[in-house]
Amino acid sequence: MYIRVFKNGTFRADVRLKGITKVKTFQTKKLAESWAISLEKNIKLIPTLSHDAIIALSPDKIDFMGGTELFSSLGFDVFAIQNKERLKQINELSKKELLQLTAHQIESMGGAELFALAGKRIRYKTLRSVCGEYLEHWSGKDYDNQMYRVNYWCSLFGNKIITDIDIFDIRDQVDLMIEEGQRPTTIIRKKAVLSSIFKYALSRGYIDKNVVVDVKISNDAKQRNRVLTDNERAALLDSCRQSHWDKLYLLVLMALVSGARRSELLGLRWNDIDFKSNVALLSDTKNGTSRTLLFPSIAMAELKRFQQTGNGLLFESEKNPALPKDIRKAWAKALKIAGISDKDILNADNSVKIEKYTFHCLRHGFCTALSDAGKELSQIAEMAGHKSIQTTMRYVHQGNDQKQKIVDELAASYGL
DSSP states (O other): OEEEEOTTSOEEEEEEETTEEEEEEESSHHHHHHHHHHHHHHHHHGGGOOHHHHHHOOHHHHHHTTHHHHHHHTTOOHHHHHTHHHHHHHHTSOHHHHHTOOHHHHHHTTOHHHHHHTTOOOOOOBHHHHHHHHHHHOOOSOHHHHHHHHHHHHHHHTTSBGGGOOHHHHHHHHHHHHHTTOOHHHHHHHHHHHHHHHHHHHHTTSOSOOGGGGOOOOTTOOOOOOOOOHHHHHHHHHHHHTOSSTTHHHHHHHHHHHOOOHHHHHTOBGGGEETTTTEEEESSOTTSSOEEEEOOHHHHHHHHTTOOOSSOBTTBOSSOTTSBOOOHHHHHHHHHHHTOOSSOEEOTTSOEEEOOOOTTHHHHHHHHHHHHTTOOHHHHHHHHTOSSHHHHHHHOOOOHHHHHHHHHHHHHHTTO
């Protein structure tokens, strides 16, 4: 140990022991000597510690003794020693088991750093992190549109581990875009970007297959126009009340009375809800603008049954509360109980007799109900968050009864 005094009045402690060299400057000689004495003591002590003793050390104690760097300089990998049992567990996993681990399981077993220490290959990349890498390597033209489409998929699946995104997730989203009336060329371009991202992930070894290429989109992609009858609507709401997921009725009720998109509702947080004004603020919609949803008292009463404070999601996943609930199973079961088909019912000649019913059809029903109630297209467009009347017209589907009423009123006006 050597203490050196500088002209500015500070003191530098130099410790050279067992091949370890450490230097640190202090305001007083006493502090410098105290640090140097403690360090020399720990340099002598650490080599005498057993692995069990190191395992028992707290992070604060390790820092007090000189930190993991000092331990490493003396030949002790604290991280590896303290995670000995976890490393043993990791090393016993087969290659298949390693690649099937979820992000939560990886964290519970010590995190990606521990797997890397064990020399094990795992899949822990989120779509968002892969997209970041993809854009860094992307050298094509029209970066703005590329970024827009990348952000589109990140807003949906960004926090999911890329290996957890399957063909059903992508197919559901493509179907939703079709039902929203997006042009086939628009959908194809969005899908092409996602496919490029998965192709990049495949080249990096993050995935084994590009599942996006198996999702087919035809150029005559059909818009769904299915609207429930009064009896079907009542049956659906009743089956939702019976669902094993206790918030399905709330979700479907909110969709019915507000016309909100599934993604908009699933993205709502409790601090978006104003219980005094019976409204919810949508800060990030499909059109890129904010919008206010208004709810009748029946929907607000159901909301209050689950009311929470903070900014948590209304419809959170049980597995990961930071992500929205995957409603597919609960929704499909509710439709089945209500006797509503989630697949097209065909005639003998394979023409569609009854169209399948999807969650987005609730939005069509909302717009149609407003039209049947005599509301103007401009009012319906505003309530639905449409930028153009042309979009709204695709959502309004008058039945034969409504059309018959119109022609009867016309005949009456002619005095016939």
